[in-house]
Amino acid sequence: SSELTQDPAVSVALGQTVRITCQGDSLxxxxxxxYQQKPGQAPVLVxxxxxxxxxxxxxxxxxxxxxxxxxxTITGAQAEDEADYYCNSRDTVFGTxxxxxxx
Amino acid sequence: xxxLVESGGGLVQPGGSLRLSCAASGFTFSSYWMSWVRQAPGxxxxxxxxxxxxxxxxxxVDSVKGRFTISRDNAKNSLYLxxxxxxxxxxxxxxxxxxxxxxxxxRYYYYMDVWGKGTTVTVSS
Numbered sequence: 001s002s003e004l005t006q007d008p009a010v011s012v013a014l015g016q017t018v019r020i021t022c023q024g025d026s027l028x029x030x031x032x033x034x035y036q037q038k039p040g041q042a043p044v045l046v047x048x049x050x051x052x053x054x055x056x057x058x059x060x061x062x063x064x065x066x067x068x069x070x071x072x073t074i075t076g077a078q079a080e081d082e083a084d085y086y087c088n089s090r091d092t093v094f095g096t097x098x099x100x101x102x103x
Numbered sequence: 104x105x106x107l108v109e110s111g112g113g114l115v116q117p118g119g120s121l122r123l124s125c126a127a128s129g130f131t132f133s134s135y136w137m138s139w140v141r142q143a144p145g146x147x148x149x150x151x152x153x154x155x156x157x158x159x160x161x162x163x164v165d166s167v168k169g170r171f172t173i174s175r176d177n178a179k180n181s182l183y184l185x186x187x188x189x190x191x192x193x194x195x196x197x198x199x200x201x202x203x204x205x206x207x208x209x210r211y212y213y214y215m216d217v218w219g220k221g222t223t224v225t226v227s228s
Contacts, residue, residue, distance in 0.1 A: 031207065033214035035148070042198055042221055043140075043148065048214035049207050086148050091138065091202055091213035092162065097147040 004032075004087055004095035011101040012077045020072045020098045022087030032070035032087045034063060043086065047072055077102050105129035105217050107199050112222030119189050119226070125182040125199030125219055133157075133177035136202035138215060139184050141195035141224075149195075152184065153202055166192075189226045196221040 004024040012018035022032055031050055035043040045054050047063035060075045070089075074081055082102045087095035111123040123139070138153040152163045152173040161173050172185040182199050200215035 029210065031210050031212035033212065042218040044218070045214055045216050049205065049212045054216060088214070091153065091204065091215070092150045094148040094150060
């Protein structure tokens with residue numbers, strides 16, 4: 001199956017840690033990439049490869065992978081991290097998306 | 104500054120056609136695969152199509168095969184999406200994005216590192 005499954009929504013207290021997961025068979029062969037999307041804006045790449053951050057992405061964002069599951073962790077969540085997050089595998093399949101609420 | 108700017112969206116009747124454009128600047132356009140990604144109102148991201156650097160390879164999501172055609176003009180630093188036989192379910196914001204792919208250890212990974220702001224396509228009578 002080429003599908004990638006994410007939890008629809010998670011919440012995190014300001015300054016705490018949240019992990020967003022992405023499950024799919026393709027993740028056994030390909031590292032995921034992760035995108036942040038705020039309302040009315042284009043997606044922004046936050047993690048790619050094993051655990052790489054583009055220039056300008058804070059180091060509180062990190063990625064990991066095990067078996068068929070990829071994870072995006074935000075350590076010390078900030079108010080500005082409230083957004084939708086999407087994983088992607090093989091470039092052609094996006095996850096279902098996770099809405100992160102910062103309380 | 105690396106930039107992608109989409110244009111060509113609008114309101115079109117079911118069965119109609121539309122051609123989207125994406126103007127690239129700030130990088131060597133001819134060196135990269137490029138993709139179109141769409142997002143229906145209130146829904147998630149959906150990859151639509153991508154094209155190799157020289158246009159020799161093109162891939163599409165099943166739902167648009169036979170109706171949409173991706174193309175590029177490297178001399179004009181431009182990417183296109185010709186959309187025919189449009190349906191209500193094609194209503195979405197359409198983004199163009201720059202594709203990257205690399206090998207790390209024994210795994211490949213792909214990502215889209217530059218995105219445009221999108222252009223809105225509405226299919227309605």
